[in-house]
Every structure is written in C-alpha cells, then in structure tokens.
Amino acid sequence: MTLPARSPRKSRPAIELVVVSSTRLSPHLVRVTLGGDGFAQFEDRPETDKYAKLQFTTPEPEPRTVTRTYTIRSVDHEAKTLDIDFVVHGDEGLAGPWAARVAPGAPLSIFGPGGGYVPDPDAAWYLFAGDLSAVPAIAASLEALPESATGVVLIEVESDAAILDLVAPAGIDVRWIVDPAHTPERLADEVRALEWKPGHVDVFAHGERESMKLLRRALFDERGLERSQVSLSGYWARGRTEDRFQAEKREPIGQIFPA
C-alpha cells in the first residue's frame, strides 16, 4: 500500500550515531548496527520501507558532505540500536566501501527517517520484486505480514552466494533469481511468467532504475494495475553515483513514470 511519500525532514537536526557492530550476512551484504546517545533522537515510524539519509564525506583534496539513502532494516528499542544492511558492490562509491570496512566506534550522521509503504492489510495477495538493495525493505515487510498472507517474492541477485534465508509466512513463495549478467528485463519477465492470483494484489517493487522502468510496463501497461496498489521506484542506477541518480530524477532518463 503506497502512502503519501514522507521524506526525512532535514529541518530536524542530524542524528549522531555510532557503529556498535558489523556482521557479514553474505559476501554481498553487510549489516551495520548503530547506536549511541544519538539513538534517543531517532523517531521510529511504522512504514516497513523506512529510510534514512546517511552523511558521508568525500576523500581529499576537497572534502564535502554527500548523502546516501538507506533502509532502516530494523529498530531495537530495548537495545537502543538500529540495523542498516548495505550492499557490498565493490570499491566504487562511499557507503558500500565504508560499510565493508567499518569498525565499532565509527561515527555516522543520519537524517530521517522517511517512509512510503506498509503492506495493505486488505490485499488478497502480495508481490515483492527487487534486487539486493531492496532486500532490507522486503525482509522488513515480510516480517510485518499476517501469518495467513500469500504471495510471491522475486529477488534478482548476481550469485548463489547472495541468497539469504528470509523469514516469511508459509504462503509466501520466496524466489531468488540468479542472474550474473543483471539483465534489466529479468524481473519484468519473471512477473510476466507468474501465475497471476485472483483478487487485489499489493505490489512493492524497488531496485535498479532501468529494471524498475521495465517492471512499470509489465505492471501498469500490461497488467493494468492502479498506482495506489503499487509502490515502485528506483533505488539506484547503474553507472551513476547517488548524487547523479538523484539529480537525474528531474530529467526524462531518471523518471520511472514518464511525465
């Protein structure tokens, strides 16, 4: 169920957190647990795709602060910590390489959270689709579903090593699609090949931008779904830093839904 998009309010002060621990969930995903005194300023929210704007500093010679957007995978109010799962995607970029190497005690400043989706309690079934960057939001959403929920999860990954054991109701069919070539059409083709269940479907689809554009066609142009029943957006774009990806949202290439 798509909710009115609520962005993190930058008017609120940044929340200053500290790395408590980091855990490799797979060669491709690392969980960073954050806490510290700043946690008291973190105002949790109900959306299962809630996200924060993380602040990083570019390397010398001209250091500047840049923002990277990440899902809050889970919040532990007793321990006063929150988890963020980072895709480890090589040496390029700031957030991925930072998470791959970070040690306890490192500081991290965040704004947020914002959020846009909670599973529709009235849906007849659920469809989740995305790549590894959407796994934190998909996993949090699956954990929020009623035990009786039914549906399908399609997650595109580059190798078997990326496959995780997700907690989901028994009626949810979790399918990992291993595609080392990252074919942009792959998720859309998997959706086309689905045995479409009757009744109102609630869709959450996020990931690489070009792959999301192709999904838009499959979901809206071919399946005739309504905007209100689909949460669809790009989380990143191949060959673009997040700065470029965000800037391109104002250009035709950056728009999932053509103007």
Ligand SMILES: Cc1cc2nc3c(=O)[nH]c(=O)nc-3n(C[C@H](O)[C@H](O)[C@H](O)COP(=O)(O)OP(=O)(O)OC[C@H]3O[C@@H](n4cnc5c(N)ncnc54)[C@H](O)[C@@H]3O)c2cc1C
């Ligand atoms: C609302 C929202 C929630 C998100 N949640 C998460 C999350 O929970 N976990 C997560 O890992 N990502 C998440 N992302 C995506 C994340 O913001 C981007 O992947 C971001 O570009 C990573 O920053 P970076 O500094 O590592 O790389 P950048 O400096 O932004 O990019 C450097 C290079 O790496 C490539 N790249 C970036 N991301 C990936 C990737 N996932 N796989 C392969 N290549 C990549 C870029 O195309 C570019 O060529 C989310 C994005 C949004 C908008």
